[in-house]
Amino acid sequence: MKHTVIMVGADKGGVGKTTIARALLDYLQRKNILVRAFDTENPRGTLHRFYPGITDIIDFNEVADQMKVLDTVNTSETKVTIVDLKAGNLSRSLDTFDKIGVLDAARNGEFTLGLMHVVGPSIASLDEMGEVASYTNGIPYVVARNFINETNFFEWDEKTYKKYFANLPNAKEIEVPKLNEMAYEQIDLAGTTCSDFVANRNAKGGAGNFSFVLRGYAKKWRSDIDQEFEKLELIQSVLDSARETTVEQTPSNQESAE
Amino acid sequence: MQCGLYITCSDQAKNGKTLISRLFADLLHLRDPSGPQIYDTDLSGNSIVSLFPDQTELIDLTKVSDQLKLFDQVVSSPQRNHVLDLSDDMLNRFFSIYHEIGFEQGASDAGLEILVHYVIDPSLQSVTTARDICNSLSLAKFLPVTNLAVGDCRQIAGAEQVFEELDYDNEIVMPSLAPEIRSWAEGEGFTWSGFLLGRHDDIPYEIRIVIMEFMESIYDQVGAQGEDFR
Numbered sequence: 115m116k117h118t119v120i121m122v123g124a125d126k127g128g129v130g131k132t133t134i135a136r137a138l139l140d141y142l143q144r145k146n147i148l149v150r151a152f153d154t155e156n157p158r159g160t161l162h163r164f165y166p167g168i169t170d171i172i173d174f175n176e177v178a179d180q181m182k183v184l185d186t187v188n189t190s191e192t193k194v195t196i197v198d199l200k201a202g203n204l205s206r207s208l209d210t211f212d213k214i215g216v217l218d219a220a221r222n223g224e225f226t227l228g229l230m231h232v233v234g235p236s237i238a239s240l241d242e243m244g245e246v247a248s249y250t251n252g253i254p255y256v257v258a259r260n261f262i263n264e265t266n267f268f269e270w271d272e273k274t275y276k277k278y279f280a281n282l283p284n285a286k287e288i289e290v291p292k293l294n295e296m297a298y299e300q301i302d303l304a305g306t307t308c309s310d311f312v313a314n315r316n317a318k319g320g321a322g323n324f325s326f327v328l329r330g331y332a333k334k335w336r337s338d339i340d341q342e343f344e345k346l347e348l349i350q351s352v353l354d355s356a357r358e359t360t361v362e363q364t365p366s367n368q369e370s371a372e
Numbered sequence: 373m374q375c376g377l378y379i380t381c382s383d384q385a386k387n388g389k390t391l392i393s394r395l396f397a398d399l400l401h402l403r404d405p406s407g408p409q410i411y412d413t414d415l416s417g418n419s420i421v422s423l424f425p426d427q428t429e430l431i432d433l434t435k436v437s438d439q440l441k442l443f444d445q446v447v448s449s450p451q452r453n454h455v456l457d458l459s460d461d462m463l464n465r466f467f468s469i470y471h472e473i474g475f476e477q478g479a480s481d482a483g484l485e486i487l488v489h490y491v492i493d494p495s496l497q498s499v500t501t502a503r504d505i506c507n508s509l510s511l512a513k514f515l516p517v518t519n520l521a522v523g524d525c526r527q528i529a530g531a532e533q534v535f536e537e538l539d540y541d542n543e544i545v546m547p548s549l550a551p552e553i554r555s556w557a558e559g560e561g562f563t564w565s566g567f568l569l570g571r572h573d574d575i576p577y578e579i580r581i582v583i584m585e586f587m588e589s590i591y592d593q594v595g596a597q598g599e600d601f602r
Binding site for chain 1: 436437439440443444447448469472473474475478
C-alpha cells in the first residue's frame with residue numbers, strides 16, 4: 115500500500131482545521147486503518163490532546179521535523195499520515211514542498227499527497243484558494259467548507275460565490291456539517307474522540323457520563339461527515355488500498371498463492 | 373413491569389391531548405405513588421403543568437438545554453414512568469430531534485417502552501401526519517386516538533383510507549363528554565385518581581356516573597394494551 119499524506123490546513127485561523135483533522139482521524143480509525151498524525155501547533159498541540167497516542171507535535175518550519183514526516187513515509191508501519199497545519203502554515207509549507215521536490219515526488223507517484231483546505235465564510239479565507247491553486251496541480255485538492263457554525267458561503271451573492279467556488283476545476287468540495295454547539299463544547303471539554311464520546315467513553319477509556327442528547331447529535335454529525343469523506347477519491351483510494359493489503363495478508367490467500 | 377414514556381400529541385390544538393395526558397398521569401400515579409415525571413412543552417403554563425405543578429417540567433424544545441432535561445432524564449430513569457404532553461406547535465420539532473439523536477433506540481436499550489398517542493383531528497391532513505409519524509417509528513408503539521367530541525376523521529373523504537394504512541397497536545376512542553360534564557372534569561382540583569379514590573363526592577351523582585363510564589371506557593381500551601391501572 116502506497117503511503118498517503120493528507121495535510122489539513124488553512125492560512126486563516128479559527129476555520130476548523132483541527133476539528134476536521136480530528137474527524138478524519140476518527141473516520142480512518144473506525145475503518146481500521148493504521149494512521150499517524152502530526153500536530154504543527156507547536157508547542158501546545160490541540161490535536162495531540164485528542165489523539166495523544168498517535169500524534170507527534172512538530173514544528174514544520176524546522177527541517178528536522180519536516181524529515182520526521184516526509185523521510186518516513188516509506189518506512190512507517192502506518193500507511194496514512196495526517197498533518198494538522200497550524201494557521202498561517204499552509205502556503206509556506208506548500209512553498210517549501212515545492213522547492214524541495216516533495217510535490218513533484220507526489221506527482222510522480224512515490225507517495226500520495228492530498229491537501230484538505232479548510233475555508234470559512236470570509237473573503238480572507240476564500241482568497242487563500244487562489245493562492246494555493248498554483249501548488250495543487252496533480253495533487254488531490256479538497257476544499258472543506260466549514261458549516262460547523264451554521265453559516266453560508268456567500269451563496270446569497272451568486273457573483274461572489276461563483277468567483278470562489280465555480281472556478282476550481284481540480285478541487286473536490288466537501289461540507290463540514292453543523293454540530294450542535296453544546297455537543298461540540300462537551301467533546302472539547304472531555305478531550306475525547308468523537309467516537310469515544312458517542313460510545314460514552316471518557317478520554318481514559320473508562321465509562322463516560324455524557325448526555326444522551328449530545329451523544330445523539332455527535333453521532334448524527336459523525337454520520338454526516340463520514341458521507342462527505344466518502345465522496346472523495348482521496349479517501350476511497352486509502353480505503354481501497356487498505357482492503358487490498360488486508361486481502362493480501364490473509365493466511366488463506368498466502369496458502370493459495372503457495 | 374416495564375415503565376414507559378407516554379407521549380400524547382397531535383398536529384392540531386384543542387382536541388383533547390391534555391385530557392389524555394392527565395388520564396395517563398393520574399392513572400400512573402395510582403400505580404406508583406411517586407407518580408410519573410411529566411413534561412409539558414406548552415410554555416404558556418396553562419396546560420398540564422397547571423394541574424401537576426410539582427411533577428411537571430416545562431420544556432422548551434428549541435433550547436438544547438431543555439432537550440437534555442427531557443431526553444436525558446427519560447433515558448436515565450427507565451425505572452420510572454414518564455408522560456409527555458406535546459403541544460401541536462412542537463410536534464415536528466420533537467420528532468425531528470427524536471430521530472436525529474436516536475432516541476428510540478436509546479430508550480429501548482435502557483429498557484423503556486415508548487407509546488405515542490396521536491389524537492387525530494377530523495381532517496385529511498391530520499391523519500396523513502399521523503401516518504407519517506407512525507411510519508417513522510420502529511420500536512415505539514403507535515396508538516391513534518379518536519376524540520368523538522371533535523369528530524372521527526374516517527367521516528372525511530379520503531381520510532378513512534389513510535387511517536386504514538396506519539400500522540397501529542391499538543386505537544383509543546374517547547367518548548364525547550357533554551359540556552357540563554367536561555366542566556367538572558376540567559375544573560380546578562379535579563383529578564382522575566382523586567375521583568377513583570372517592571375524593572370528588574361533591575360532584576352530582578348523575579355526573580359522577582357519566583365520568584365513571586368515560587373513565588371505564590378509556591381504561592378498558594388502555595387495558596387492552598396490557599396495562600393494568602386499576
